[in-house]
Structure formats: C-alpha cells, structure tokens
Amino acid sequence: MDATALRIALFSGNYNYVRDGANQALNRLVGYLLRQGAQVRVYAPTVRQPAFPATGDLMSAPSWPIPGRGEYRIPLGLSPALRRDLKAFAPNIVHVSSPDPLGHRALSWARKRGLPTVASVHTRFETYPRYYGLAFMEPLIEAMLRRFYRRCDAIVAPSDSMAQLLRDQRMNYDVGIWTRGIDQDIFHPDRRDPAWRRSLGIADETPVIGFVGRLVMEKGLDVFSDSIMLLQQRGVRHHVMVVGDGPARSWFENRLPDASFLGFQSGPDLGRSVASMDMLFNPSVTETFGNVTLEAMACTLPTVAARATGSESLVTDGVTGRLIRPGAISQFADALETYCTDADSRQRAGAAAHRIAARYGWDQVNQALVDTYVRIIRQRERGALALASPVP
Structure with missing residues (x-):
C-alpha cells in the first residue's frame, strides 16, 4: 500500500480562515498528499474572506464565533x-487535527464504521486557561483531551519533547512524530537586509531582538515585555522588532x-524580517513545535526560549541558544543581554542553529505522516482496534 491508495478525510477547526503555523502545516500536508496521488477531503469552518x-x-462545516x-x-x-459528503467520499482513514465538537463527531463517525483514525496535536490547549485567570481548569481540560485522544488509533506530535509529554499524560499508547519543515529559500541568512533595517531607524551596530507570532497573551507577551523592560533598566543597547498581529497588539505596543x-x-517579506533580526525571543509555553524558532534558526539566529515542549526539541541550551525556566524574567534578560x-x-550560536535547521525539509516530514497512515490502516486490517474509552 502506498499514498495512491489513501482516501483521507481531514477535519480541522481552522484550515485557512486565520493564518497560523498549524493550519499552514496542514495545507502543506494536503498539497504533498495530492502530489503523491492520494485523495483528500477537508472539513472545516469557512468564512467569506x-x-x-x-x-x-x-x-464548509457549520460554526459559531468564539465569544x-x-x-x-x-x-x-x-x-x-x-x-x-463523507459517505460519498468513502475515506479509508480519518485525520482529526483539533479536539473540538467537529473532531469528536468525526471520531464517532469513523469508529461506528470501523475506520482507522489519527489525530495530530498542534498546541497545548490545557495551558491556555492560565493566561485568562482560569488555571484551576487545566486538570479538567487535560482529562477532556485524554478522552478525545484515547479514542484514536494513534496520535502524532510535532516534536520529541511534545511526544514525550503526551506519553506522560497518557493521551494514547501510540504516539508518533509529524514534525515541521522549513522553506530554505525564504528563510536563509542571505535574506538579511541592512538597508531595510536602516529604513526602520535601526543602526547597524544595534542588536535586534525579534518576536514573530500571533499577538495573543498565550504567546507569553507579558514575559517578553517584562524581560525587555528589565534590559532597558540595565542600559543594554537593543531594538525590538515584532512581526505579527492579533487582538493583544495594542496592549503589546503600549508595553x-x-x-x-x-x-x-x-513569504519573502517575512524571510527578510527574520534574517534582519539578531536573535529570536520566544517565551511561549503553548507551542508543540515552534515553527518560528526553526525559521529563525535557518536564518542563523540564536533563540532565547522558554524551557518547554517544542523549544526543547529545537534549541540546544548553550549551543544554538538558551532555554530558560518559564516566567523567569531575570534569567531571560540575562540571556538576551549576553x-x-x-x-x-551570538554568531557562534546562530551558525550552530543554521546547521541544525538544514535537516528539516517539508517532503521528508510529510512522508513520515503518510507512513503512519499506511501503518495504522494495516494494523486495522490485522484486527487492531483503538481503545473504546479513556483509561484513568
């Protein structure tokens, strides 16, 4: 069995209506599958623009805006x-990418028909409540996630560190890796543009600390801004460059x-911006991989990141950057100051990061997921079944 025999029903809570690293990875996956001769049908909410x-x-799946x-x-x-539509498409495997109502119904639909199911894990949903004063809900959400993922034949994580966390949380007995790739043409040190930096008022000798990502509180914006303010108090010369947008932009700009x-x-504009930074600062603990970290590494930037899933699999502390205890403002500031x-x-760490980033190519990582699809289908054909219910 190869990719040409696959008929994949892919369910997503956000396939393309808001851009993020997870749905861009899903779109790249679908493009790869189609090029390999697989049949793919995507089910997700849609918007006019x-x-x-x-x-x-x-x-298009029916949906409501989140309050x-x-x-x-x-x-x-x-x-x-x-x-x-599902009945007419007749998939031979179901892929769910979000533990939302659509994902739950898709799992139930597949299990009723004896179809194999794979879930991809893209973010640490259980950590989100802490950014909105609801940390007491994390154990409940983790239990709900466990119930969801234990209904699947297998789950895939984007990094070794996230896969190990999922095993520790007993989310599933079959945890594989579907990592992320990098567009080496866009993210490359040759994209650095000193003239463009000067047009922003940044002197050549001023180190630029970069942030890349959606501007939401769960990305650690408070830790980022507190660390930068501490640098300012110390009199450390630097400039901050922020690439991204989102509902917390005004709050971040005020800070x-x-x-x-x-x-x-x-595209090329993003590649130029990242390559024109001197280091990336990523204090988030919600990422399961950290696409922006890999993109920065490909541009020869060291990364200062929280010691958390995703970053731990990409950043080697003291070699390609620094891994700091989450929320440790003073230690983040120390690493940035260095x-x-x-x-x-800075240059030694950036060069080491570039060597590691060169290992990641999209076709290779997507083929790994194709191999997982084929393995799970064969296991089902041999009579292996997903767990019927979560185990406490």
Whole structure:
C-alpha cells in the first residue's frame, strides 16, 4: 500500500480562515498528499474572506464565533450535508487535527464504521486557561483531551519533547512524530537586509531582538515585555522588532513603545524580517513545535526560549541558544543581554542553529505522516482496534 491508495478525510477547526503555523502545516500536508496521488477531503469552518486560499477540496462545516475571540470559530459538528459528503467520499482513514465538537463527531463517525483514525496535536490547549485567570481548569481540560485522544488509533506530535509529554499524560499508547519543515529559500541568512533595517531607524551596530507570532497573551507577551523592560533598566543597547498581529497588539505596543511593529508578514517579506533580526525571543509555553524558532534558526539566529515542549526539541541550551525556566524574567534578560553584548557568542550560536535547521525539509516530514497512515490502516486490517474509552 502506498499514498495512491489513501482516501483521507481531514477535519480541522481552522484550515485557512486565520493564518497560523498549524493550519499552514496542514495545507502543506494536503498539497504533498495530492502530489503523491492520494485523495483528500477537508472539513472545516469557512468564512467569506479567509486568510489564504485553501489547498485541496474544502467542505464548509457549520460554526459559531468564539465569544471574546471572534476571529476564531467553533465548528458545531457534522451536519447532514457533511455526512452525505463523507459517505460519498468513502475515506479509508480519518485525520482529526483539533479536539473540538467537529473532531469528536468525526471520531464517532469513523469508529461506528470501523475506520482507522489519527489525530495530530498542534498546541497545548490545557495551558491556555492560565493566561485568562482560569488555571484551576487545566486538570479538567487535560482529562477532556485524554478522552478525545484515547479514542484514536494513534496520535502524532510535532516534536520529541511534545511526544514525550503526551506519553506522560497518557493521551494514547501510540504516539508518533509529524514534525515541521522549513522553506530554505525564504528563510536563509542571505535574506538579511541592512538597508531595510536602516529604513526602520535601526543602526547597524544595534542588536535586534525579534518576536514573530500571533499577538495573543498565550504567546507569553507579558514575559517578553517584562524581560525587555528589565534590559532597558540595565542600559543594554537593543531594538525590538515584532512581526505579527492579533487582538493583544495594542496592549503589546503600549508595553513596548520603542519597538518596531511590522504587522503580519509572509513569504519573502517575512524571510527578510527574520534574517534582519539578531536573535529570536520566544517565551511561549503553548507551542508543540515552534515553527518560528526553526525559521529563525535557518536564518542563523540564536533563540532565547522558554524551557518547554517544542523549544526543547529545537534549541540546544548553550549551543544554538538558551532555554530558560518559564516566567523567569531575570534569567531571560540575562540571556538576551549576553547575546546583545557579545557578538561572537551570538554568531557562534546562530551558525550552530543554521546547521541544525538544514535537516528539516517539508517532503521528508510529510512522508513520515503518510507512513503512519499506511501503518495504522494495516494494523486495522490485522484486527487492531483503538481503545473504546479513556483509561484513568
């Protein structure tokens, strides 16, 4: 069995209406599958003006805006129209990418028909409540996630560290890796543009600390801004460059009034911005991989990151960057100060990071998931079944 025999029903809570690393990875996956001769059908919420065109055939799932975060939508489940489409498509494997109502209904639909199921894990949903004063809910959400993922034949994580966390949390007995790739043409040190930096008012000798990502509190914006303010108090010369947009942008701009806020960027513009930084600061603990970290590494940037899933699999502490205890403001500032004041240390770490980033190619990582699909289908054919219910 190879990719040409696959008929994949892919369910996503956000396939293309808001751009993020997870749905861009899913679109790249679908593009790869189609090039290999597989049949793919995507089921996800849609909007009139999505962030980018969908790759492949996209069927619209009914949804509602999330209260307080209207840019995101909650898919409500499988409508009669989607059920008819699924029956006509006749998938031989189901891939769910979000533990939302649509994902739950998709799992139930597949299990009722004896179809194998794979879930991809893209973020640490259980950590989100802590950023909104609801940390007491984390054990409940973790239990709900366990119930969801234990209904699947297998789950895949984007990094070794995230896979180990999922095993420790007893999410599933079959945990594989579907990592992320890098576009080496876009993210490359040759994209650095000193003239463009000067146009932003940044002197050549001023170290630039970069942030790349959606501007939401769960990305650690408070830790980032507190660490930068401590650098300022110490008199460390630097400039902050922020690439991205989101609902917390005004809050972030008020905290960092001297920073350059460039908004959302993509393609060559994003590559130029990242390569024109001198280091990446990623204090988030919610990532399961950290696409922006890999992109920065490909541009020969050292990364200062929280010691958390995702970053631990990419950043080698003291070699390609620094891993700091989450929330340790003073230690984050110490690491940033070192890279701001010691150009040799910064360049050594950046060069080491570039060597590691060269290992990641999209076709290789997507083929690994194809291999997982084929393995799970064969296991089902031999009579192996997913667990019927979560184990405490």
